Amino acid sequence: MKLDLAREAALKILYEINEKGAYSNIALNKYFSGHELTERDRAFVTELVYGAVKWKLTLDRMISACSSIRLEKLSPWIRNILRLGAYQLQYLTRVPPSAAVNESVKLARRYGHKASSGFVNAVLRNIAGGGGKDVIPDKAVDPVGYLSVRYSYPKWIAGKFAELFGEKFTESLLEAGNQVPDLTVRANMLKITADELIRELKTEGVDALPGKYVRESVVIKGPVSVSGLEAFRKGLFQVQDEGSMLPALVLAPQPGEKVLDACSAPGGKATHMAQLMNNNGLITAMDIHEHKLKLIKDASDRLGTGIIHTELHDASLPVPQHEGMYDRVLLDAPCSGLGIIRRKPDIKWARENRDIESITALQRRLINSVSKALKPGGVLVYSTCTLLPEENRCIIREFLDNNDEFYEDDIAAFLPAGLSKYASGGMLQTYPNRDGIDGFFIARLVRKGK
Template sequence: MRFHHNLLQGTVDALHQIFNEGKYADQAIQKILKRDTRWGSRDRGFIAETTYDIVRYKRLYAAIANVKEPFNPADLWRLTAVWIVLKGHDVPAWEEYYNTPVRRIKGKFDELSSDLKYRESIPDWLDDLGRKELGEELWAKEMSALNKQADVVLRANTLQTDVKTLQEKLLAEEIQTTTDERFPDALILNERANVFQTDLFQNGLFEVQDAGSQTIAPYLQVESGMRAMDACAGAGGKSLHLAALMENKGQVIATDIYKGKLHELKRRARRAGAHNIETRLIDSTKVIKKLDSKIDRLLIDAPCSGLGVLRRNPDAKWKLQPEFLDEIRATQQEILQSYSRVVKPEGLMVYATCSILPSENELQVEKFLASEAGSNFELLDSQSLLAHRDGFDGFYMARLLRKN
């Protein structure tokens, strides 16, 4: 493989922003990619994928390179050298790579790879927690899968098209996709492509949404004409899916505490042709009280650690802290306690997270059911998606019935 200095310089600059300045990886990469208009899609893809790869394996690569944070420019170049060697490529004869110890890099990799914390690059505290909650074998399998690059998955917007028609239209634009019978609205890209630039996206024929995420809205069992609520809607990926499943009939009430996210949801809804979504900002408890016992279907896609989506956000494991997990578990229970009141008798509630930890999932549902607020609810069923088993992001969802 022939390397270009300016592309690796872009990678080093992105890594500096992520590791030393605390920027989110996706934002840092997007900023770097705007720097040189001469870069084509292959160049941009190289910078993005190489940066994400080094972020995923920061602990392993730093140990092999014998460098510690904060990384100076020479340290960051050493990280890229480790990446080049471990990918099986020849190290370029550049000043930054003089005296790169290729044999020592390979030997150190072999030595460290027997330790899961280094092999999969996990902070000590998180490795301890994962082993405790999932067991050593399952934790190891899942972390290995979560270090793989995620597929690009589209959800056909059935308000505008169907999977087969969309697949044909994408093929006409030389974008090949594959279907999966487990996910009826999903198209999986055979090769990565910038689908956001297509007229098909601009005209609302699809959204980019992981296949695992696409299982949550159908799990709520909505029907046309119902009144559904997406309690932690964010920018509205699942609200849009609910609107499509309800064929634009009935009402989807999308709530969030962030005005900016709801503004983005409105924009996305217009593009998708989803006319039955109403956004409501949670700026006081009155918003929830007004909906007391008036909702047929409630989705709580709760804020969580995000450990199930590390393939997309590999820097999250470096930003995550133990105290945040304690806070987020308290928030999850608080949301369950307060929002569950809006469900009608005989209505359904789905509690979902993009976490793989039982303490954020099954144990939260058990705690809710044992509380006064949960005494009127019954757990009907639950489902977990795991990256190593199901091939997509990790999710948990539980469906509960309000009895009276």
């Protein structure tokens, strides 16, 4: 019995994610680094893993409706085999149903006991025949339940979004969170322009086009192994969504200045700031984890940004020697990550509503700490990749209420055309469904004086 290598790889990776708490992107990269797979198989594995993670709640409802055994009573291997099979049946129309069922049965024979293959066969054939179609609640009777199951989100997220944004916008937002995002990169303007990068990529057989808003952004089309590209090895670009490029643009660091990047890893924003500073000045890239400092250094070395100096420190604790030292401070704060679910779907299942209180407590400590490092007249940018006001506007309002030496600075002048109209004073919130980029919050504050 020969197993399909891609499906077996997807099963092993999914097991690491669902049963051992691994992050999907890290689990995929770890597996790929240790196994030889064709580009086609790598793309299929990635699609299977992200799809099964993304649609887990809906898939589990369908499986439960078609199974005589409760989901939690199944072995983890069989549970994940069923998820992969059901995902192919429901969401991958190009995969013949017979292939989805038969390959899942083969996996069950290898990873289950004697009766497992028959059980998997029965459940998946039931789903293929239309079983489990009625698991989605009636929209008129239970609108939050409908949103949760229809788009595979925990009920607390669907309910919170509906309360904040209304049902119509929320439905669009949840749908956008399930779409495959563009692979966007930032041209390293120290070495190449965006147009030149597009031409350079074309010589390697890669189609690319300009991004939506940011002049240095480039969208790569089609599946591609980025690390295998010569343009990547030569430091001509950095993988980075346009939403993630906005904080550095709003901070607008100038050549010769001293900048603190308080929660810097993996270094995308620090290297972007070095680019904006024309590699002239000083950037202190701080992180609490030593192994993450290496990520920053590796990115800086590859891109040729020589002004970044890493520092191991907990940014929630002030550094006396940093007080009043920096012209600009970027605080890209740890957050719930609800604005980048389309990129990291496991965030749906890793977060709980009760987490928000501890996250916001850390965000308050961080902004109060790093603000002390700013010179009078200096600029502080606070950013997150979440959509929740309690992690965003509420943090800024509370900080300003308690620190009258800071004020909001008009953010619109620092934003790309197409986004400035959404600015509100010193703040901007982007949304995947409205803007086509990751959901980011950015606030620009200035310390009085000078």
